[in-house]
Amino acid sequence: MSFIADKQTLDDLGILNRYRSDAVFTLFNQVKTNGGERLLEEMFRNVLTNEQEMNDRSNTFRYFQQLSLVFPFSREQADAMEDYLGAGHQKRLPATLLAIVGKKLTGAFVGDKSFVALVSGVQTTIAVLKLMRTFVNKIDEHAGDHPFSASINELKRILDDKRIAVVWKEKAERINSVSLLAKFDYLFRAVLYTEMKQLLTMMYQLDVIITVSNIAKDRGFSYATALEKGKHVFRASDLRHPGIKKAVGNTLELSAQSNLIFLTGANMAGKSTIMKSFGIAVYMAHIGFPVAASEMTFSVKDGLFSSINVPDNLQMGYSHFYAEVLRVKKVAEAVAKSKDLVIIFDELFKGTNVKDAYDATLSVTKAFATFRNCFFLVSTHIVEVGAALQEDTDDIQFLFMPTIMEGNVPRYTYQLTKGISADRHGMKIIENEGIIDIIRSAATAFPDKV
Structure with missing residues (x-):
C-alpha cells in the first residue's frame, strides 16, 4: 500500500519541485554529492508506510x-x-x-x-x-x-x-x-x-x-513521533512553515472526535500559510524527516489531498469553478473508499457566486465531517457558513486568524484564535491603497472617457 499525494497536492504545498527556490526539497537539498541528491529525491518521493519505518x-x-x-x-x-x-x-x-x-x-x-x-x-x-x-x-x-x-x-x-x-x-x-x-x-x-x-x-x-x-x-526543527494507523491523532506545538525563518508558531490538534478545523480570517492574515504548514508537516512526518514544530505526534494516514491553487483547464474547457468541483469530487471518491486521509481545502468554491459558494461549502463541509477517520482543514471567507455549522454540530473546531486595526492600518498576529472571524476590513485596505481616489482622479482628468 502506498501513500496518496498527487501532483496537485505536492504543487500546492511546494514540496518537491527542485527548480523552485521556495520548495521544501530545495531547503533540504544542501547535500554534497550527486548520489546524495538522487537519494534525497527518492526519499521525498517514496513515502514510508508504517510507523516503525x-x-x-x-x-x-x-x-x-x-x-x-x-x-x-x-x-x-x-x-x-x-x-x-x-x-x-x-x-x-x-x-x-x-x-x-x-x-x-x-x-x-x-x-x-x-x-x-x-x-x-x-x-x-x-x-x-x-x-x-x-x-x-x-x-x-x-x-x-x-x-x-x-x-x-x-x-x-x-x-x-x-x-x-x-x-x-x-x-x-x-x-x-x-x-x-x-x-x-x-x-x-x-x-x-x-x-x-x-x-x-x-x-x-x-x-x-x-x-x-x-x-x-x-532551523530549530524537531522529529515527529509516529503512531500506528487507526489511532486518529494529530498534535503539533509551535507549528510553522519550514521556509519562513522566525515564523509565528501555532498549535493544532485533531482527533476522531474533533476531526475538522473550520478556519476563517481576512486576506493576508495567514490562513494559507498555516494550511500549507499543516500539510507540509503531515507529509514530512510520513517520510520520517524533521518537521517545523517544537513537538509533533501523529497517526499514520493513507494520503494527503489539498485544494489550494486549483487552475482552470482551457484545453479541456473547464472553468475555474468546474475545476474546483472536479477536485472536490476526486477527494470525495477517495474518502468514500474508507481511506484515512488528511484533506486541506483553501477557500472552497471561490470560482462561483456567493450564494452557491455558501450552499456548497456548507453542504460539503458537513458531509466530510462525518468521516471520523479523516482529518480536514477547511478555510473560507464566507463566515456565515461557520455560523450555520455551529448550529448543527458540536465537534468542529472553529478557528480564525485575527486582524487588528491600528487606526486605518491592519496588523496581523498570525496566531490562531478560537471562534469565527468578524473582520470586515477589506474596504479599509482598498481605501489605504487609494484605489477609489485613482479612479476618481482619472474620471476627472479624462471626462470624455467616462
Whole structure:
C-alpha cells in the first residue's frame, strides 16, 4: 500500500519541485554529492508506510544531529569513484594488467585519456576508503544503539576485510606503476566490486543524513513521533512553515472526535500559510524527516489531498469553478473508499457566486465531517457558513486568524484564535491603497472617457 499525494497536492504545498527556490526539497537539498541528491529525491518521493519505518528514520536523523558531524567527502571524489566503478572491469588479474598496458600505450601515442582516468579512479578510491575509515572511527567514538547501527557495522566489516588491508599501506599518489595499478584496479572492480558499491551507497546515505540533521538543528526543527494507523491523532506545538525563518508558531490538534478545523480570517492574515504548514508537516512526518514544530505526534494516514491553487483547464474547457468541483469530487471518491486521509481545502468554491459558494461549502463541509477517520482543514471567507455549522454540530473546531486595526492600518498576529472571524476590513485596505481616489482622479482628468 502506498501513500496518496498527487501532483496537485505536492504543487500546492511546494514540496518537491527542485527548480523552485521556495520548495521544501530545495531547503533540504544542501547535500554534497550527486548520489546524495538522487537519494534525497527518492526519499521525498517514496513515502514510508508504517510507523516503525518513520520513527527509525527520524531517530537516525536525531542521533546524527547530536553528533554534529561534517561530511568529509567532496562531490568530485564521489563522482570520480562512481564513474570509475561503473566503467567495467576484467575478471582476471592478467587480463586487467593487459588492458591497463593497452590504455597506457594508447594514451601515449594517440592522446587517449582513459589511462589517466583509470589512475585517477584508483587514487580517488584509495583516498575515499581512508577517509571513510577515519570517519567511521569518529562515529564509533559516540557508539550507541541507533537505527543506523547496522549500516555502520556493515561499513566496518567492509573496511576490516583482510583483502583491503593493502590499501592502508599505500599512498594514493604513489600508484604510478602499471603492476601496482592493475593490482588495485582488480581488487576494487573485481574482487571487492560489490563491497565498493555498498560503500558508495552508504556514503550517499551519510551525506543525506548528516545534511538533513544539521539543517534541522540550524532551523530549530524537531522529529515527529509516529503512531500506528487507526489511532486518529494529530498534535503539533509551535507549528510553522519550514521556509519562513522566525515564523509565528501555532498549535493544532485533531482527533476522531474533533476531526475538522473550520478556519476563517481576512486576506493576508495567514490562513494559507498555516494550511500549507499543516500539510507540509503531515507529509514530512510520513517520510520520517524533521518537521517545523517544537513537538509533533501523529497517526499514520493513507494520503494527503489539498485544494489550494486549483487552475482552470482551457484545453479541456473547464472553468475555474468546474475545476474546483472536479477536485472536490476526486477527494470525495477517495474518502468514500474508507481511506484515512488528511484533506486541506483553501477557500472552497471561490470560482462561483456567493450564494452557491455558501450552499456548497456548507453542504460539503458537513458531509466530510462525518468521516471520523479523516482529518480536514477547511478555510473560507464566507463566515456565515461557520455560523450555520455551529448550529448543527458540536465537534468542529472553529478557528480564525485575527486582524487588528491600528487606526486605518491592519496588523496581523498570525496566531490562531478560537471562534469565527468578524473582520470586515477589506474596504479599509482598498481605501489605504487609494484605489477609489485613482479612479476618481482619472474620471476627472479624462471626462470624455467616462
